[in-house]
Amino acid sequence: MRPLTLTMTATALALLTALPAAADRSDAEIKALVLEAIRENPEIVMEAVGLIQAEEAEAAAAAAQAALDDGRGALEADPNAPVLGNPDGDVTVVEFFDYNCPYCRRAGDEVKQVLALDEDVRVVMREWPILGEASVFAARAALAAREQDAYDRMHEALMSAPGRLDEDSVMRIAAELELDTDRLRSDMEGEAVQAHIDQSMRLAQSLGFSGTPSFVIGDQTAPGLVEAAQMLDMIDAVRDGG
Known part of the structure; x- marks a missing residue:
């Protein structure tokens, strides 16, 4: 502007x-x-x-x-994006987030409420680390945890960790979850990890997002924190064809 x-x-x-x-x-x-x-x-x-x-x-x-x-397919059906909730849900919520964003942590609680109240929602997680190298490290670790079937647990632990995450705290969390930390570090350098982050950057830019958290629900974009009640209303609007 x-x-x-x-x-x-x-x-x-x-x-x-x-x-x-x-x-x-x-x-x-x-x-x-x-x-x-x-x-x-x-x-x-x-x-x-x-x-x-x-x-x-x-x-x-x-x-x-x-x-x-x-970009509907890339947003909602990217096989390289983790999915929470019901993988066969009839409405897809796409969340762009950064583990060191305090509003993302609050948004995560809102998403959990939505999933508890609506069993037909799937949430596509777009790791979008924009708050520095520590955020990039955390995103890479979460994505790499997929290779040990531990994305959900790693994501939840990172989101609920106190204070700002850094390399030491991320690896400590991985050890507490009993992940193979040597393998995790190796998998963090994998092509799929970098491809996911690069795709998140492209999608966020094309959608005009400038910060985290940001959501896409149907044809609606919602930059910023969205509370559970509002998110449920947006989900109902998708089901109603609105």
Whole structure:
């Protein structure tokens, strides 16, 4: 989005230069008219800014919808993405998250409530480590735990761990879960792990997400924390064809 001051000036300038009388004026005269217009009619400029922002929001929403339509398979049926809940559920929730994001930890509790209340929901987990190298390490460890049939347990342990995760705490958790930590470190470098993270980055960018947590439910995108009641409403809307 354009900076507000630049948008105001550009809008006022566009309005002035559109007038026939402005065509024969010098740049200095036009700039003076712009400043005068801003001083005398700030509400007009702000209305124009609002229109531009609305157009940009509409364009972003259209781009996100196109990304949803084009990437539905990658979002909901990626065989390289872990699934929680009912793998054969009739509604899919896609969650983008980072283990070091406190809001993701709260979102995880909301998702657990949803799964406890609705047995026909499947949740596709998109590891999206955007909060530094420690987050990348945690995501790699969780994805690698799949090779030991321990993703669910590792995910839950990482999400419920106190404080910020780092390499030492992640490996300590893996040891407490009785995973083969040497194998885990080796599997963390696997192609499937990197492919999942890369895919998450591409999908999040195409959907216009800028932070975690972020959700996709049917044709609805929901950046930010979504409480269980709201998520259930969105799930019902998918079932109702909305």
